Amino acid sequence: xxxxxxxxxxxxxxxxxxxxxxxxxxxxxxxxxxxxxxxxxxxxxxxxxxxxxxxxxxxxxxxxxxxxxxxxxxxxxxxxxxxxxxxxxxxxxxxxxxxxxxxxxxxxxxxxxxxxxxxxxxxxxxxxxxxxxxxxxxxxxxxxxxxxxxxxxxxxxxxxxxxxxxxxxxxxxxxxxxxxxxxxxxxxxxxxxxxxxxxxxxxxxxxxxxxxxxxxxxxxxxxxxxxxxxxxxxxxxxxxxxxxxxxxxxxxxxxxxxxxxxxxxxxxxxxxxxxxxxxxxxxxxxxxxxxxxxxxxxxxxxxxxxxxxxxxxxxxxxxxxxxxxxxxxxxxxxxxxxxxxxxxxxxxxxxxxxxxxxxxxxxxxxxxxxxxxxxxxxxxxxxxxxxxxxxxxxxxxxxxxxxxxxxxxxxxxxxxxxxxxxxxxxxxxxxxxxxxxxxxxxxxxxxxxxxxxxxxxxxxxxxxxxxxxxxxxxxxxxxxxxxxxxxxxxxxxxxxxxxxxxxxxxxxxxxxxxxxxxxxxxxx
Amino acid sequence: xxxxxxxxxxxxxxxxxxxxxxxxxxxxxxxxxxxxxxxxxxxxxxxxxxxxxxxxxxxxxxxxxxxxxxxxxxxxxxxxxxxxxxxxxxxxxxxxxxxxxxxxxxxxxxxxxxxxxxxxxxxxxxxxxxxxxxxxxxxxxxxxxxxxxxxxxxxxxxxxxxxxxxxxxxxxxxxxxxxxxxxxxxxxxxxxxxxxxxxxxxxxxxxxxxxxxxxxxxxxxxxxxxxxxxxxxxxxxxxxxxxxxxxxxxxxxxxxxxxxxxxxxxxxxxxxxxxxxxxxxxxxxxxxxxxxxxxxxxxxxxxxxxxxxxxxxxxxxxxxxxxxxxxxxxxxxxxxxxxxxxxxxxxxxxxxxxxxxxxxxxxxxxxxxxxxx
Numbered sequence: 001x002x003x004x005x006x007x008x009x010x011x012x013x014x015x016x017x018x019x020x021x022x023x024x025x026x027x028x029x030x031x032x033x034x035x036x037x038x039x040x041x042x043x044x045x046x047x048x049x050x051x052x053x054x055x056x057x058x059x060x061x062x063x064x065x066x067x068x069x070x071x072x073x074x075x076x077x078x079x080x081x082x083x084x085x086x087x088x089x090x091x092x093x094x095x096x097x098x099x100x101x102x103x104x105x106x107x108x109x110x111x112x113x114x115x116x117x118x119x120x121x122x123x124x125x126x127x128x129x130x131x132x133x134x135x136x137x138x139x140x141x142x143x144x145x146x147x148x149x150x151x152x153x154x155x156x157x158x159x160x161x162x163x164x165x166x167x168x169x170x171x172x173x174x175x176x177x178x179x180x181x182x183x184x185x186x187x188x189x190x191x192x193x194x195x196x197x198x199x200x201x202x203x204x205x206x207x208x209x210x211x212x213x214x215x216x217x218x219x220x221x222x223x224x225x226x227x228x229x230x231x232x233x234x235x236x237x238x239x240x241x242x243x244x245x246x247x248x249x250x251x252x253x254x255x256x257x258x259x260x261x262x263x264x265x266x267x268x269x270x271x272x273x274x275x276x277x278x279x280x281x282x283x284x285x286x287x288x289x290x291x292x293x294x295x296x297x298x299x300x301x302x303x304x305x306x307x308x309x310x311x312x313x314x315x316x317x318x319x320x321x322x323x324x325x326x327x328x329x330x331x332x333x334x335x336x337x338x339x340x341x342x343x344x345x346x347x348x349x350x351x352x353x354x355x356x357x358x359x360x361x362x363x364x365x366x367x368x369x370x371x372x373x374x375x376x377x378x379x380x381x382x383x384x385x386x387x388x389x390x391x392x393x394x395x396x397x398x399x400x401x402x403x404x405x406x407x408x409x410x411x412x413x414x415x416x417x418x419x420x421x422x423x424x425x426x427x428x429x430x431x432x433x434x435x436x437x438x439x440x441x442x443x444x445x446x447x448x449x450x451x452x453x454x455x456x457x458x459x460x461x462x463x464x465x466x467x468x469x470x471x472x473x474x475x476x477x478x479x480x481x482x483x484x485x486x487x488x489x490x491x492x493x494x495x496x497x498x499x500x501x502x503x504x505x506x507x508x509x510x511x512x513x514x515x516x517x518x519x520x521x522x523x524x
Numbered sequence: 525x526x527x528x529x530x531x532x533x534x535x536x537x538x539x540x541x542x543x544x545x546x547x548x549x550x551x552x553x554x555x556x557x558x559x560x561x562x563x564x565x566x567x568x569x570x571x572x573x574x575x576x577x578x579x580x581x582x583x584x585x586x587x588x589x590x591x592x593x594x595x596x597x598x599x600x601x602x603x604x605x606x607x608x609x610x611x612x613x614x615x616x617x618x619x620x621x622x623x624x625x626x627x628x629x630x631x632x633x634x635x636x637x638x639x640x641x642x643x644x645x646x647x648x649x650x651x652x653x654x655x656x657x658x659x660x661x662x663x664x665x666x667x668x669x670x671x672x673x674x675x676x677x678x679x680x681x682x683x684x685x686x687x688x689x690x691x692x693x694x695x696x697x698x699x700x701x702x703x704x705x706x707x708x709x710x711x712x713x714x715x716x717x718x719x720x721x722x723x724x725x726x727x728x729x730x731x732x733x734x735x736x737x738x739x740x741x742x743x744x745x746x747x748x749x750x751x752x753x754x755x756x757x758x759x760x761x762x763x764x765x766x767x768x769x770x771x772x773x774x775x776x777x778x779x780x781x782x783x784x785x786x787x788x789x790x791x792x793x794x795x796x797x798x799x800x801x802x803x804x805x806x807x808x809x810x811x812x813x814x815x816x817x818x819x820x821x822x823x824x825x826x827x828x829x830x831x832x833x834x835x836x837x838x839x840x841x842x843x844x845x846x847x848x849x850x851x852x853x854x855x856x857x858x859x860x861x862x863x864x865x866x867x868x869x870x871x872x873x874x875x876x877x878x879x880x881x882x883x884x885x886x887x888x889x890x891x892x893x894x895x896x897x
Contacts, residue, residue, distance in 0.1 A: 059688065061676040066756040067826065133825030140753045146730060147713040147755060150855045152825050234731020240714060241729060275591070277601040305716060306727045307734035310633045314626060321618050325611060328574075332610045335578060338585040342597035345586075353586070357579060364571035371621060373628035374564045376724040377549055377557075380716060380751040445546035446720045448751040451759030453674050455690045456683050460545045 025109030034091025041083030048076035053469035069452035070138035077141035082165045089261040099505035102185025102521045107178040115171035122164035129154035145232040166211040173204035187523035199264030210253040217246040248299035262399030273349035274341030275500040280333040287326035320370035347421035351402030362390030383443025413511040414490030427475040434468030557723025559628045638705035646715030646728035649757025667691035690747040695764035699773035719748035740767040791865040791889040804874025820879035831879035865889035
């Protein structure tokens with residue numbers, strides 16, 4: 001018996017060199033691959049953002065032509081959403097879910113390998129469009145027809161890249177659901193699962209429901225362009241607005257795909273550094289379920305100005321502002337968790353606190369945008385740009401950074417440099433507000449989004465925003481250095497790592513063994 | 525006196541102009557914009573109130589409940605009564621916002637009993653305004669000075685340009701105090717028509733017509749922009765709306781009607797090559813150069829070059845066919861519905877005799893008129 005176990009272990013020990021990463025079926029290796037890929041895409045998408053902010057630093061065109069500018073905004077969004085934020089959450093899920101539920105690995109390891117390795121191909125397709133005649137798509141990441149049909153040779157590359165990303169996401173989601181439903185240690189009932197696992201199950205169901213809709217609607221674009229169909233062409237009996245309806249039926253759940261795991265991360269971090277159990281564990285879960293269900297009936301708030309019937313506008317306005325109730329429950333519960341706790345402020349906690357405050361600001365502007373009669377003023381202005389960057393940068397990205405600081409000592413066995421981590425935090429937290437807060441003012445004062453040049457009255461706040469952008473971008477290089485140096489060396493981290501840490505993952509050594517739990521652990 | 529009216533429009537005082545470092549929505553000059561502003565401020569103060577309570581509690585905990593102060597953590601982790609309170613209270617707040625928002629939406633959708641109807645057509649990258657009752661219509665494009673200054677490396681300081689990117693050749697003129705019904709549509713891609721002072725934007729969608737209304741209270745010049753990404757010229761299709769007292773508006777209307785009648789008459793005569801070339805150069809710079817570039821070289825891979833192109837150097841009939849009917853599935857629109865006979869004749873003549881294209885022929889407005897049938 002022992003012999004069998006031994007050979008079994010040897011068989012699964014990491015291979016050397018490149019083969020380890022190409023053929024790995026190990027959840028930690030694949031999690032690492034996802035996170036490294038996400039980091040690379042973050043830098044790529046970030047560099048596009050720097051070009052955008054450089055061009056907007058002053059009125060007039062200084063650096064790029066309008067076409068290149070539109071390509072920058074389109075590619076920035078596609079790379080950040082599908083390349084940076086979503087893979088980062090999948091990477092965190094891969095690393096943490098088996099350890100949190102007491103499993104040795106993911107349920108479907110080969111599928112896991114495949115779902116990761118589709119991504120480099122998807123993004124090679126997408127990014128190779130920079131070298132095609134006409135360059136990358138310039139019609140916005142929302143790909144609205146008829147404008148998107150004016151894309152040059154890049155058009156099919158865009159569509160097939162999205163197909164590959166979608167397949168990758170759906171396979172990742174299937175794997176997570178299968179793992180959590182089948183691989184929990186004995187005694188790990190659903191209402192003992194950590195919030196991160198819960199939010200990820202719900203996210204996985206959203207992915208399975210939403211991504212095929214996106215795949216379908218981009219395929220309709222493809223047939224409209226090349227095979228003579230007229231889904232979105234009024235002259236052929238179609239309707240360009242139908243694309244927007246179908247796209248946002250995917251698009252709004254997609255928004256929550258990028259924020260629910262962030263809720264989960266913050267729900268792990270806040271109790272740890274408050275040294276107090278999460279307030280309202282069950283109501284947190286019910287709130288996430290409510291948000292997920294509501295996400296399927298609010299889509300048209302992205303398109304209030306297309307000319308819907310009054311009844312439609314009213315329905316989507318009511319359902320949209322209703323989302324603030326369960327979202328409010330989450331924020332109130334985090335604050336109640338901290339109330340009368342014994343708080344300490346290590347770097348992960350700082351990022352989580354910034355998340356709660358800044359994500360709430362994004363929530364406030366979201367509530368305002370949900371009021372249809374005022375949305376007719378806000379729609380497609382910088383107010384919207386400010387809103388979704390507050391929820392995606394200071395929301396999703398801040399949670400991802402918090403998670404990396406939180407779990408990096410567990411993954412590597414090394415403590416990161418706390419001083420540098422705090423420097424990274426304060427530089428980022430201040431500059432990100434200098435970057436995005438003035439964009440509220442720009443939008444209210446009348447600056448439309450997606451324009452390469454602007455009227456001179458917008459010059460002041462744009463310059464401030466750009467300066468914030470450059471500092472925020474540069475600050476992330478500290479993060480890059482910190483992660484690399486922590487992987488290589490650093491003070492030895494204990495198994496528990498954080499004084500207030502609770503859960504199965506903290507019972508494993510730091511770094512954990514190649515197979516997390518080869519024997520089922522005792523669940524308290 | 526009539527003659528002087530048009531120049532004064534161009535320099536009409538900029539009204540509730542948005543100052544540098546502006547922070548908030550303009551109140552605007554219609555009932556819709558005032559309602560929107562009121563709702564905006566209501567929602568803003570509600571958010572501020574919630575923010576003060578929630579962030580106040582959070583920072584209280586951050587300051588008071590610190591481990592470094594020797595605090596020992598409490599162990600409570602639920603309180604049903606509290607949780608019901610913070611579900612029910614926000615719900616009531618939402619109702620307080622939804623009631624006035626519903627009233628506002630109902631009012632905005634009431635486009636009946638309009639005094640006049642103006643059709644707004646968006647196209648890459650200018651607006652067309654058709655006064656359905658008065659029988660006039662015209663294009664409204666970015667002011668050439670702004671267009672020139674916005675070119676990369678133009679060396680012109682945008683600050684020195686009057687209303688940089690927010691000025692047009694022909695503004696939309698409306699009477700004050702009248703209920704105006706706007707119909708929005710488009711010829712190529714989706715655009716969106718927005719004047720903040722009116723309090724709304726409405727998408728202009730090819731193949732569909734949307735409607736919205738406004739009644740402007742105060743005479744003045746109000747500026748806005750296209751707000752739906754519509755290609756490389758998206759940032760360069762501003763909207764200028766001039767609201768006038770009824771007598772001034774009537775004078776302007778008569779003047780426009782006379783001008784358009786003269787233009788139609790001009791199309792009947794034979795034009796000289798130089799006249800057509802000059803007209804064509806003006807039209808090309810205003811309309812075609814955005815894609816095909818002033819150099820006629822286009823943008824490789826995106827917009828084809830006209831210099832040496834087989835169409836501009838081939839039979840006239842094919843050239844007219846392309847300009848008038850466009851190329852479906854590309855950014856090249858059908859200009860027969862957008863340009864006058866003289867303009868089409870001029871621009872084709874210009875294209876066949878520029879950048880080294882030396883066809884030497886001319887196209888007369890009468891030929892264009894014939895080709896329309």
